[in-house]
Amino acid sequence: MKTLDLQETLRERVRRIALEKFNIKLDAIIAEIPPRTELGDLAFPVAFELAKRIKMERGEKLPPRSIAEELGLALENTEGVSRVEVAGAGYINVFYDRATFLHRFFHSLQTNGVSGEEKASASTASASDKIIVEHTNINPNKAAHIGHLRNAVLGDTFVRIMRTAGHTVEVQNYVDNTGVQVADVIVGFEHVEGMTLETVRELDASLPPERPFDYYCWDLYARVGLFYRHGDANAKEDPERLRLRSETLRLIEEGDNPTADLAEYVATRVLDCHLNTMLRLGISYDVLPRESEILHLHFWDKAFERLRETNAIRYEAEGRNAGCWVMPTNFHASTDEHEADKIIVRSNGTVTYAGKDIAYQLWKLGRLRLDFYYKPFRRYPNDHIAWITTSDESKAVGANGSTPNFGGGGKIYNVIDSRQSYTQDIVRQGVAAVAPEVGANASIHLSYEMVALSPAACQELGIELSTEDQKRAYIEMSGRKGLGVKADDLITRLEMVAKVEVSERHPDLAEADATATAHAIAVGALRYFLLKWTRNSVIAFDFKEALSFEGETGPYCQYAAVRANSIFRKLDDEVYAQATKFVSQMNEGDANAKITDVLGGETGDELWTMIALAARLDETIAQSAAQAEPAYLAKYAFQLARAFNLFYHRHRIIAEEDAARRSVLVAIADVARGQLTRSLATLGIQVPERM
RNA sequence: GCCCGCGUAGCUCAGUGGAUUAGAGCGUUCGCCUCCGGAGCGAAAGGCCGCAGGUUCGACCCCUGCCGCGGGUACCA
Numbered sequence: 001m002k003t004l005d006l007q008e009t010l011r012e013r014v015r016r017i018a019l020e021k022f023n024i025k026l027d028a029i030i031a032e033i034p035p036r037t038e039l040g041d042l043a044f045p046v047a048f049e050l051a052k053r054i055k056m057e058r059g060e061k062l063p064p065r066s067i068a069e070e071l072g073l074a075l076e077n078t079e080g081v082s083r084v085e086v087a088g089a090g091y092i093n094v095f096y097d098r099a100t101f102l103h104r105f106f107h108s109l110q111t112n113g114v115s116g117e118e119k120a121s122a123s124t125a126s127a128s129d130k131i132i133v134e135h136t137n138i139n140p141n142k143a144a145h146i147g148h149l150r151n152a153v154l155g156d157t158f159v160r161i162m163r164t165a166g167h168t169v170e171v172q173n174y175v176d177n178t179g180v181q182v183a184d185v186i187v188g189f190e191h192v193e194g195m196t197l198e199t200v201r202e203l204d205a206s207l208p209p210e211r212p213f214d215y216y217c218w219d220l221y222a223r224v225g226l227f228y229r230h231g232d233a234n235a236k237e238d239p240e241r242l243r244l245r246s247e248t249l250r251l252i253e254e255g256d257n258p259t260a261d262l263a264e265y266v267a268t269r270v271l272d273c274h275l276n277t278m279l280r281l282g283i284s285y286d287v288l289p290r291e292s293e294i295l296h297l298h299f300w301d302k303a304f305e306r307l308r309e310t311n312a313i314r315y316e317a318e319g320r321n322a323g324c325w326v327m328p329t330n331f332h333a334s335t336d337e338h339e340a341d342k343i344i345v346r347s348n349g350t351v352t353y354a355g356k357d358i359a360y361q362l363w364k365l366g367r368l369r370l371d372f373y374y375k376p377f378r379r380y381p382n383d384h385i386a387w388i389t390t391s392d393e394s395k396a397v398g399a400n401g402s403t404p405n406f407g408g409g410g411k412i413y414n415v416i417d418s419r420q421s422y423t424q425d426i427v428r429q430g431v432a433a434v435a436p437e438v439g440a441n442a443s444i445h446l447s448y449e450m451v452a453l454s455p456a457a458c459q460e461l462g463i464e465l466s467t468e469d470q471k472r473a474y475i476e477m478s479g480r481k482g483l484g485v486k487a488d489d490l491i492t493r494l495e496m497v498a499k500v501e502v503s504e505r506h507p508d509l510a511e512a513d514a515t516a517t518a519h520a521i522a523v524g525a526l527r528y529f530l531l532k533w534t535r536n537s538v539i540a541f542d543f544k545e546a547l548s549f550e551g552e553t554g555p556y557c558q559y560a561a562v563r564a565n566s567i568f569r570k571l572d573d574e575v576y577a578q579a580t581k582f583v584s585q586m587n588e589g590d591a592n593a594k595i596t597d598v599l600g601g602e603t604g605d606e607l608w609t610m611i612a613l614a615a616r617l618d619e620t621i622a623q624s625a626a627q628a629e630p631a632y633l634a635k636y637a638f639q640l641a642r643a644f645n646l647f648y649h650r651h652r653i654i655a656e657e658d659a660a661r662r663s664v665l666v667a668i669a670d671v672a673r674g675q676l677t678r679s680l681a682t683l684g685i686q687v688p689e690r691m
Numbered sequence: 692g693c694c695c696g697c698g699u700a701g702c703u704c705a706g707u708g709g710a711u712u713a714g715a716g717c718g719u720u721c722g723c724c725u726c727c728g729g730a731g732c733g734a735a736a737g738g739c740c741g742c743a744g745g746u747u748c749g750a751c752c753c754c755u756g757c758c759g760c761g762g763g764u765a766c767c768a
Contacts, residue, residue: 028708030708030709032707032708032710034711035711035712035713036711036712039711045708045709045710048709048710048748048749051748052747052748064748087711088710088711089710089711089748089749090710091710091711137768139767139768176768179767179768180766180767180768181767181768184767246766321766323766324766331693331694331695331764332692332693332694332695332763332764333692333693333694333764334693334764335692335693335764336692337692337764338692338693338764338765339764339765340693340764342765343765343766345766346766347766348766350766352765352766352767352768353767353768354768357768416768417768418695418696418762418763419762419763419768420763420768421694421695421696421762421763422694422695422763422764423763423768425694447695447696449696449697449761449762450762452761472760472761473703473760473761474761476761476762480767501730505728505730521730532704532705532716533703533704533705534704534705536696536697537697537703537704537705538696538697538761538762540703542703544717545703545716545717548716548717548730549730550716550717550730550731551715551716551717551730552704552715552716552717553716553730555730556730556731558730559728559730559731560731562728562730563727563728563731564727566727566728567727567728568727569727570727571727623707626707627707629707631705632707635705635715638715638716639715642715645731645732646732646733648727648728648731648732649723649731649732649733650732651727652726652727653727654727655726655727669727690728691728691730
């Protein structure tokens with residue numbers, strides 16, 4: 001029995017009774033979890049709503065309390081409900097039949113442990129509609145930093161949540177290989193360092209593993225920022241040097257020249273580094289659509305044509321934006337400093353990100369009637385392949401019928417930080433103009449706040465702060481200035497700290513096992529750290545906090561699961577079989593009465609709280625999915641771990657002498673570890689054997 | 692200027708569609724390993740939920756205004 005099933009039944013009954021007894025049609029029935037166990041397992045504040053509606057519709061004044069009493073009475077004989085109480089000013093508090101609930105819950109986990117399975121088959125309609133999630137999307141011109149990690153972990157976790165909820169999800173990582181940021185680093189190679197494709201290749205081959213190509217580009221990108229300013233970070237950019245950037249950008253877009261070839265090499269190599277970084281955190285992709293193909297396969301041309309036809313964009317013959325194609329907006333007022341219009345095509349003919357993204361979104365929604373060619377880019381350890389787009393039909397794999405089919409999703413989620421809300425609004429407006437049939441709502445901006453640096457983190461990184469900045473709660477990272485915490489550095493550091501702990505606690509563990517365990521802990525710590533904040537909270541990154549394994553952290557949750565597993569390692573098989581039989585078989589002898597007895601009283605309340613919480617996983621997944629908020633699931637996993645630790649501390653399981661009680665305790669520990677493990681897996685966190 | 696987000700315990704944050712006693716983690720103080728793993732458990736202290744109005748039987752939550760902080764308003768993304 002999933003809590004949701006019983007909840008749904010009760011909601012339906014409330015709806016029906018309200019109609020029968022009061023002739024009121026309620027559309028949404030609010031059900032809430034009461035604050036304390038004494039107040040029941042589910043509460044309906046529906047009497048207040050009914051009192052209001054009755055007064056409005058018939059002018060009749062009925063006190064909420066009497067309405068609640070009448071409704072509660074009618075709810076009482078629902079199967080699985082032991083009693084109903086009316087409390088406060090008119091709450092209907094429902095108490096479940098604990099023994100029946102435990103046994104159905106336990107039995108359902110025994111028979112189909114995988115949480116989403118049941119739902120996937122139950123909601124085939126929504127499952128047939130493919131969801132596309134776009135995340136990571138790091139400019140392929142430098143190493144990934146913790147801000148990029150927040151994006152990828154958020155996106156990847158959302159994908160896991162949607163899949164667990166029974167949806168079909170396609171994961172895309174968009175590669176902006178023809179943007180200004182790539183152009184900048186190419187200016188660096190060509191004009192600052194005087195290098196060519198050949199010498200860059202040699203350089204790449206000569207780099208040490210701990211300072212790979214993306215690290216090199218990180219530094220070079222910062223140097224280019226200085227180059228534009230003649231070495232003075234506070235000076236204005238030299239327009240003459242900026243012209244190198246726009247010309248480089250034009251050459252990259254055009255293709256088929258040495259600069260474009262170099263850009264292709266650099267962007268591909270950096271992308272490869274990013275995929276390595278993400279794989280360390282268990283993050284992988286299905287397809288890597290590249291901006292260069294948006295251009296070369298005429299996706300943009302087609303989108304451009306349709307944007308013109310629908311008058312979504314117009315050509316500016318004069319003024320500040322002379323020679324550009326712009327999209328007029330009313331998102332904000334224009335001032336002397338800021339134009340209200342957004343430039344889509346620059347005066348030198350190159351296309352801004354917003355323009356290319358409109359074409360990309362249209363393709364994702366299946367509205368462009370054009371497609372990419374694909375070739376394999378990477379085979380993951382589990383044999384999954386990440387495909388990359390190509391404009392060269394001859395290189396595409398699939399002549400033998402194995403061509404993958406991407407895009408054309410029913411619903412699109414774009415994981416992009418909130419600073420880009422304006423650009424995303426532009427993109428949405430463009431998409432809606434060209435494809436009014438899907439409108440502005442098919443594509444969802446899954447926004448989140450940035451990761452900034454705490455003053456302490458800046459100090460540790462050796463970044464000098466102005467007295468003004470020292471007073472701030474956090475300092476924004478800057479790729480252009482090379483200011484930030486590199487993802488790989490942080491992961492490595494976490495692994496080292498974890499390794500020390502593991503080796504200390506388990507000196508007998510083989511080296512490879514200790515390393516693997518430390519890795520699992522590092523991933524748990526980092527992913528949880530990035531997920532515990534809700535999306536619209538700025539993370540002020542702090543090393544001490546990120547490197548902590550205590551309190552509200554991933555390792556705390558992992559530890560609870562490891563402890564639970566160790567009970568079952570030690571538990572006699574016979575005893576486990578006995579417990580399983582006792583709890584999962586309904587109405588055998590006096591099992592029901594005995595279970596009811598164990599779950600009664602004050603101690604029983606405590607046990608029951610643990611069971612009720614463990615049963616709430618599906619509901620939490622559904623909420624996380626609906627709100628696109630992985631933090632809900634992260635908080636739930638922590639709550640579950642905390643509840644389990646308390647339960648573990650209060651009750652001896654193996655040593656319990658009363659057989660019925662022992663069986664119940666075993667069953668509770670079993671459902672708790674199962675649900676905790678599933679929660680963590682959905683967060684992308686593994687539970688090691690020992691830690 | 693305009694648009695978006697945020698002001699909740701010393702610090703960092705939860706609080707989902709309005710309701711009973713506003714919750715965590717960190718930090719502070721004090722306890723707990725003859726007992727399935729102390730990366731743990733318990734307890735204490737700590738709150739005009741930014742301010743002022745409004746709606747309501749009832750507001751941390753909804754509405755309006757104000758104050759403060761952050762982000763955006765690029766021919767960057």
